[in-house]
Amino acid sequence: MMSTAYRLVLLVMVLVSVGCAHTANETAPVMSASAPGENVPEPMKGAVEDPTSDVAAPSAKAAAVPSAGSNEQIRAGAPVAGDDESSVADGQIEDVYLDDDLDFLDEELEEEIYAVSDPLAPWNRMMFNFNDKLYFWFLKPVSSGYVSVVPSLVRSGISNFFDNLSTPIRMTSSLLQGKGTQAQAEFARFLFNTTFGVFGFGSPADDYPHLTKKDEDLGQALGAHGVGNGWYVVWPVLGPSTLRDTVGTVGDAFMNPVSYLPLGASMGITGEKKLNETSYRIGDYETLKEASIDPYEALRDAYLQHRQTKVED
């Protein structure tokens, strides 16, 4: 008796699995075509806190009169630069454009924790513009000159030197986050590079995976302990930051040996560090500007996303 039941179950499994593989290709377009029908009686999903009711009304109108809408658009003759393919006959729009399905938002709502407010926006935008000019009028030309004069070996040596000096910052931050192994690795790397790397100019530690450095700072340690970002702030010269990260930067300065030198020397050395760093990043800022519609918002969002990733790792 048992063996017949087993046989039947296995037979069913085989048939179902083979059948599923073949029909997978057919079900997708069927689903998207039925989506517009669901648009109007759509249940308000509890997870969505936004007033979707305001949005649903105009979209219901829009969806209900798609052919009339597209008529208007075509008659209005809005010139579409460089688009030869968009001559669409009345009402013949691909299903994908009729689909109002925004299910992916439910999956992502859990990820969007970092909504950071920007009440200082007018000040921030001013600083953003100042930094923008500073970059194009000063930092970039000087950096480009620097690149052409200073060999890349020297530049990477200087970069290694400053990385080595900031070991205390990374170590402390790792310890504060309970990352004991990483703190040990930072210390070992410091010893190794200072001796074998001749005061940190070389970085022979790069060849050893257990001696890798990890970009950590006080701001990240605070974030890992649940301290929220606070407001978004753009500092002149220093660039984008948040209240929390600014506190972190100030704290980090206490662990930077350069801060304890007389002011002139300290500023000179920090200037050199910034110049050297910029020499590797010429072009990155321009890319951000070209790739964005609103550069200020693009930079703000990129900074916040980047910090959030670093806090979480």
Next chain:
Amino acid sequence: MKKVTVWLVLGLFGMIAASVSGAQGPLEALRGPINEVVSVLQDPQYQRGEQVEAGREKIWSVIGSLFDFTEMAKRSLARNWRVFSPMERKKFSEVFARFLGNTYLDKIQKDYQNEEVVFGKQEMLNSTKASVKTTVMRDTVEIPVDYKMLNRGGGWRVYDVNIEGVSLVKNYRTQFGKILMRKSPADLIERLQKKVAEQKEQGEQE
């Protein structure tokens, strides 16, 4: 006993057949096109004069089939997608795709300095969604680039790129969201069209 084992084996075969006919995984679906793009970038034939344009067209056709621009447009508008009419959605998707292509293809072609792409792991988030980790190796730096991919039956296609923790779609979502708080969908489309026209001018000046 023999009969049971026969059925067990048949059952196993059935399941293997099902997973194999499900075709390529996301990592494999990504590897081919990306390697093809890198080889075009490295090809000395496409480095000069008119051949640059030909190289660009080639890269664009590979990217066009790998990336699902409509999905990217939808996700970058998020809730605002519903505020757009179907015709506006179509126009927006097309101009957004063109904008992304112009911006990034230009950059990649001009700034390519023999970077290498190393493929990491793929992670299945569910049966239709996956994330593939890659690393771009420049001389001193390693840049982690993650691709989020969707498979709704037509193969795995990219719908988001995550560079050093910054998601492209989310970045544009913030920008578009801010703009759409004060302006209409038609205004946003026009602004994108203007950007594309500027890019064309710049391209012709060089």
